[in-house]
Amino acid sequence: MIRIEGVEKRYGGFVALQPLDLHVRAGEVFGFLGPNGAGKTTTIRMLAGVLTPTAGRIIIDGVNLAEHPVEARRRVGYIPDRPYLYDKLTAREFLQFVGRIYGMDASHAAARADALLGDHQLLDRVDELIEAWSHGMKQ
Known part of the structure; x- marks a missing residue:
């Protein structure tokens, strides 16, 4: 289950994501569709814990991402377009x-x-x- 409540993201005066409310129940499949700049990637990065919302809260499987980030991240799989890997490791x-x-x-x-x-x-x-x-x- 994913619950997004009043989540927004700002960079100074630039609004990257206007306040968003969303609830995806367990077993549902959900996709983000929209034009460039609509906030799709920003939202996904916040769900994965890569970005911190400016306002609002994210609950993943009953765990508040801001209050228990490690536990919440354990419940999420995220593969970015450019994976964050350490090239000098095997x-x-x-x-x-x-x-x-x-x-x-x-x-x-x-x-x-x-x-x-x-x-x-x-x-x-x-x-x-x-x-x-x-x-x-x-x-």
């Missing part, structure tokens, strides 16, 4: 790093990283630096 190192950020112990993060890499047929590239990957591979 795929295995990066996945282990992210697992540790999300509270996994080192051995569980390592096992989960290897499982994900195997699931996506990437075991032959685990020791390759991310900087060598194409844009599509990074996504």
